[in-house]
Amino acid sequence: DAGITQSPRYKITETGRQVTLMCHQTWSHSYMFWYRQDLGHGLRLIYYSAAADITDKGEVPDGYVVSRSKTENFPLTLESATRSQTSVYFCATRTDYNSPLHFGNGTRLTVT
Amino acid sequence: SQQGEEDPQALSIQEGENATMNCSYKTSINNLQWYRQNSGRGLVHLILIRSNEREKHSGRLRVTLDTSKKSSSLLITASRAADTASYFCATDATGANSKLTFGKGITLSVRP
Numbered sequence: 001d002a003g004i005t006q007s008p009r010y011k012i013t014e015t016g017r018q019v020t021l022m023c024h025q026t027w028s029h030s031y032m033f034w035y036r037q038d039l040g041h042g043l044r045l046i047y048y049s050a051a052a053d054i055t056d057k058g059e060v061p062d063g064y065v066v067s068r069s070k071t072e073n074f075p076l077t078l079e080s081a082t083r084s085q086t087s088v089y090f091c092a093t094r095t096d097y098n099s100p101l102h103f104g105n106g107t108r109l110t111v112t
Numbered sequence: 113s114q115q116g117e118e119d120p121q122a123l124s125i126q127e128g129e130n131a132t133m134n135c136s137y138k139t140s141i142n143n144l145q146w147y148r149q150n151s152g153r154g155l156v157h158l159i160l161i162r163s164n165e166r167e168k169h170s171g172r173l174r175v176t177l178d179t180s181k182k183s184s185s186l187l188i189t190a191s192r193a194a195d196t197a198s199y200f201c202a203t204d205a206t207g208a209n210s211k212l213t214f215g216k217g218i219t220l221s222v223r224p
Contacts, residue, residue, distance in 0.1 A: 050209070090155070096210065097204055098162065099160075100160055101147075101157060105153055
């Protein structure tokens with residue numbers, strides 16, 4: 001039972017390039033989330049999705065695009081990567097409110 | 113802005129001692145959750161306490177919630193070196209559409 005799989009685990013890209021981070025879950029949880037984790041900021045919500053084809057912005061959505069055509073996948077795309085997007089990105093799922101979040105192991109992205 | 117604020121930012125204790133970590137928040141909540149993160153890994157859910165609960169236990173963990181003071185505490189009793197990690201509180205704010213907001217975390221070091 002893989003749970004949540006994030007890929008790639010590590011990624012180095014150049015400024016201006018488009019990059020997509022993948023998130024796949026095997027549980028069919030309704031909610032999926034993307035957070036970024038930076039020193040001094042903790043975890044900040046980028047985008048979330050309540051169900052397939054329903055997405056909404058979080059605290060720091062600028063420069064990111066998401067889609068959710070299937071319940072199990074929630075890719076995060078950086079349209080034109082900037083150095084400020086160097087971070088560790090976590091995907092998470094939950095069944096509904098009053099339930100815990102389940103996290104993937106993260107993608108460490110470096111933008112040079 | 114961060115909903116949850118943990119205190120202290122860092123804590124160093126001897127194995128066998130108790131560790132107490134605090135979290136304050138600003139708005140009304142459905143529940144408050146505590147997570148642990150080991151270095152290089154995703155966050156792992158520890159305990160969820162609902163707004164109508166005052167105390168909850170799970171093994172060596174005890175969580176309290178005071179909604180009048182908008183604060184929570186996490187107590188780890190008889191700490192072990194394996195408890196060394198970062199700990200985060202997260203709030204499920206009322207009307208926040210199942211989005212959890214995280215604090216910046218507390219770094220706990222347990223010396224053998």
